[in-house]
Amino acid sequence: MSTRFTPDHEWISIEEDHEAAVVGITKHAQDALGDVVFVDLPEVGRTLAKGEVAGVVESVKAAADLYMPVSGEIVEVNEALRDDPSLANTDPMGQGWFFKVHVKDLAEYEALMDAPAYDALVESEQ
Template sequence: MSLKYTEDHEWINVDGDIATVGITHHAQDALGDVVFVDLPEVGATIAQKEVAGVVESVKAAADVYMPVSGEVTEVNEALRADPSLANSDPLGAGWFFKVKLSDAGEVAALLDETAYTAFAANA
């Protein structure tokens, strides 16, 4: 497993050719209480940096961007039913979707935890 981050505050956990995607602690802190998530369709092929979904909170709405190109293989129905999981457990039960990587090389360009922590501190 390999946890990486984007400058748009998504995290991605790669296991083989499948990656799980969600929003970071920083993102959920900035948004406040999440009240709705719009998740992509299973089977959708989405390019890196394209909008894959939306997260809405009591304060704002934000796009969720695809950290890597690929095909959506699963969405978190528990999150759709209980969007507050994005706040209470953003790196665990609050994951958004899973994607089959179409270009594993894209993962290498993402931020590691040290680089993301430094980036988020200045965001």
Template sequence: MSLKFSKDHEWVDAADANAAVVGITVHAQDALGDVVFVDLPEVGATLAQGDVAGVVESVKAAADVYMPVSGEIVEVNEALRADPSLANSDPLAAGWFFKVKISNPGELDGLMDETAYGAFAASA
């Protein structure tokens, strides 16, 4: 995987040029605790980088999920909607949130790689 990370604790895997995969990071799900509900964006919605794309609720708190890159939502993870705990048990794979057709690939350059994000998360 070629993961990039946002300061809002989302990850994006843009290995597939047609549809980048987005989810929340291990750090985010650790901070939230047991996820009990996710509100996912509508397929077809076009959102800008930094826009709120959804909400994740846990037993401790609710948090917005932000767009790490601009683009059109092309798919949402229905399995996550049915079983929100996937965000805890497998946040970087089965617990993905949505797929986006990136409209500005240059935005990926402004995101952190795994090493930079690890240092950022450790100081958060």
């Protein structure tokens, strides 16, 4: 399972069964936001295009939109994150995932940044 990244600091990993991809915010995004206090997650069954706003993350510092990294249908949301938004702080690329999406076009996924490219982006922003 490989993880890809967006310029907006979301990550996406296709699960081994290829049925869905898991989406969340990166550690860099979490660090910039600070303590997450609320998440607005998309509705299961909703289909969104790449780049559309899928949800909102609110922290003690700011609110930020969560963008769709690829086009697809939302197949699951992380109810544990809704109940405990701090999971986005403690484990942003694990237990703090936001939603799962059925990827409509794998080429959109493949076009996203790999880890070295994302690390270079983060480095350039500092």
